[in-house]
Amino acid sequence: MTHHNLMTVKKTDMNTAVAIAKKGTHCGMCRIDFLGTGLCPSGRKHGFLAYWPQGRMELIKHLHDGTVQPTEKLIEIAESCSLCGICDKQCNFATQLRPEKVAQAIKDYVASLDKRTIQKVKEDAIITGLRQIVGEKWATNDPVIISSYVRSIIPPNVPLDFYVVMPETTDQVSRIVHFANTHNIPFLPRSGGTALSVASPTVLANATNLERGIIIDLLRLKKLEIHPESSTAVVGAGVTSFELQKETYNHHLRANVAEAGAHVCANIATTGIVTTWGNAYGCFADNFIDLVLVDNDGVIKTHHDLEITNPYSVDNGFANISLSPPYIITETTVKLYPVFADEEAVMVPFDNLKDALDAVLELGQRGVGLSLAVLSYKYLAEFICPTRQIATDFEDVCKNYLKLRYVLDVVCKKEDKKIVEDVVGYTINQSMLRTLILGSPKLASLKNSEFMKILSEEKDPLRAIFAGPMKKHLEQGLDATPENIAKVYDADLQEFFKKIYSKPEFTNVVWLHAFRILPSRLMRQRMAMGPGGAIWAGDKAHILKWIKMFADVGDKYQLEHALGFISPLDNGKFIYIEYDYFYDHNDTNAAGRISKTLLETTEQSLVLGNVFTLINYLFKGIYRKEHVLYPLPKGLTTEEDAIFRDVLHSLLGDYEEW
16 A cells, blocks of 8 residues: 655645644634634534544644555545635634644645545444444544544554544433443543643543543534523533533523533533632532433433432542543533623732732632632733733733732622722723733833833832823833734734724623633643642642642743632632643653653642642532532641552553652
8 A cells, every 4th residue: 555645745835734733732712613703614514523623633643644544534524625714713813823724735635646545444343333323424433534533532652443423412322332332342422622632642641541442522412502591501512611601691691611612511520610700600510400421331310310329429538539430421401690781800910929819818708709810920921912922922021020920810790899999909900901902912022121121110010000100101002902913913814803803802801701712822832731729718828838839840840830820719718729831742751741740749739738639520520519628638648648659550550750
């Protein structure tokens, strides 16, 4: 069989396409219509990941490396793309990538093929049986399609010995599980893939990936019903956070959801709903009312069944670790919350963490704010800046000139805004926030400017710039217009992004918070891993010690890192902390260092005690918080620490000693 190397066809273009593909992080933003462009026609019609932009990125790498050979489906994938450019707009907003170049490269490659060398995939009894369940179109063992699931559920460098099946109903999921068990074939569900794509290059790959068997892609379970009279929604496993929130907002209601591209049911099944809205709306399992489940035997259950094993019961000790979900959640009924006409977003800048922590704890205990969190300057810059370089320069300006190291970020009703002002003195209002978003390129460009040097010499630069005489100068100098921010994009996209930033919602911080579009920028052209968990709010010294531990470990393993956010939970009794580490997912050395970081921070957290870590609740999202947060575990003894290492070793496989 002749091996067709992509490098023989339009060499420069293919180099560019493969380079783009390697930077892709499977954020999933190309599968939601967050810009109002519509969705990829090919992906929407054919479903399988290979037909979507993110799947094509993985596919072209395998064609280039020769790990997959052309099949008849490859021709269909190439021909199904109309080069409409939707993916370039969506992906460029989130990650600055141009996936249309990848689609064009695949088309060029297919056009160059000797059609006599194209493989015909053999069918077997397994694929025949799966098609009898879901229909001829929705099950495949074609390696071209399977290759697109690498990283998001299949670990790299394993044979593509898989079947992919896309059920449409809970009954079909049940029948697939029965079928898999009958034939003794492993299976694993997949929704968005983002969480697994973060974990797959790291030590967690041993626990969260499927090395052979049946991939159950749940994208087609698109049931979505809004019930305004009961403030609830029924959500299928294929529905994303953005899709739920968009439909919910049509009824003047809000859902408490994860990042825009995350799938609601999968989020509940893994980490639970943990957001900056948690103090007002609850956390972990507080936001769902009922679930439809398929257990590992293929039995359909509902959460309210009298005979169901109590899923609220859990041992929160360190030895009870599982990274495999006990059920496939195919449908959930979630709570919805009112949207108030007078909601406003305000921010308060701080130059140190202690003062920011004091403020967020006081407001949390007072019950002030719908969304309430402390963000680091890095988190803020990643969110609002349109490109990675602008974000880097923006960070420098914040840290070294403005002395803006943290912001208290509050979405609140009008009456709560007065309390915020009483507690903190002054705020950055919605008008200034809009200016910072649209003016972020200009602010970033002021690094090393005379203006910034003068400002940095002020006794209190933050008050001077946001509540003092220099505020007007800043507002006038940032040239904060849709036209100006659009200029940082590629020339052919500038007119489009001018229109996007002219839409009120893209500078409305309340809307951006609720729809959680901007967090996707954390993963632009690299991976972000955010361990953390919950800790008692009463001992501030203990909290600061925990955060310092994350920073020290990041320094030890030479990773880019920063505090993500701190947000109160449960009427301010707890706070939830996310600490972010950034790394190049194409660098095996970096993957090794992030693995060691995750393991070491988990161990040190449990030894520290009175904290509830990511590994305590991963894949325990359907448990009530009362059974996992009360009481928080004490610190591990030396003997327990040794046992904990053994548990991790057996669960995660071999890893280097730290």
